Amino acid sequence: MLFLLVGLVAQAVDGALGMAYGVISSSVLLALGVPPATASASVHGAEVFTTAASAGSHIWHRNVDWRLLTPLAVAGVIGGCLGAYVLACIDGRVIKPFVVAYLALMGVYILWRAGHDIPLRRIRSWVTAPLGLIGGFLDAIGGGGWGPTVSSTLVGAGQEPRRAIGTVNTAEFFLTVAISATFVWALVTGHWKDADALTNHASAVAGLVVGGLAAAPFAGLIAKRVPRRVLAYGVGIVLLLLAGVQGLQLAGVLA
Secondary structure (H helix, E strand, O other), rough: HHHHHHHHHHHHHHHOOOOOHHHHHHHHHHHOOHHHHHHHHHHHHHHHHHHHHHHHHHHHHHOOOHHHHHHHHHHHHHHHHHHHHHHOOOOOOHHHHHHHHHHHHHHHHHHHHHHHHOOOOOHHHHHHHHHHHHHHHHHHOOOOHHHHHHHHHHHHHHHHHHHHHHHHHHHHHHHOOOOOHHHHHHHHHHOOOHHHHHHHHHHHHHHHHHHHHHHOOOOOOHHHOOOOHHHHHHHHHHHHHHHHHHHHHOOOOOO
């Protein structure tokens, strides 16, 4: 029931603001002593189901910019597969301080943009390819970096918040499927030595899936109805909160 509640809250935030499901879920698992690779695999296994429901909701409510979706999804899959393979072999926490610093800077910048009501800009599709590559890699390494990295960058660059969120959420489905498949491949080929720990956390994954599925269908409606400036403020505030919590974890203040 605890993980069901975590999945429900995390997906409600993720669906509305384009981030936080992976980070919140991974943080809870890591706090309970789950190994990083196992936590990442568990969260991405759950996200296969929740992102499918969330993507369908955003498509239904026309929140997706199809021009940006393909390069973002393809590059995200490549980066995610690479990151999953690397995480199965090494400890990915070495790059965590750089990610935390980036999230904090983007959070401050997005809040500044929202406060000054800067006009939206049309983003060129080719820009999303390198962004997707980096976001996918960080997502697999950290168990949840796709939304904070990609959604925040698109919103900060001037993309309409609801379309940035809808596009990123839809692309995330392909990313999570690819990352989960890579973990399975690493398990089958023997590259993932701690994979047996997955069976000890089946109930946690089930809770994340059920809770996430309950909230996911409302993602597109929330992003569509909430005013643009409010969404931008929400993205900025969540980024700063995520950066603050992860910064305290790195400093050893929080477990």
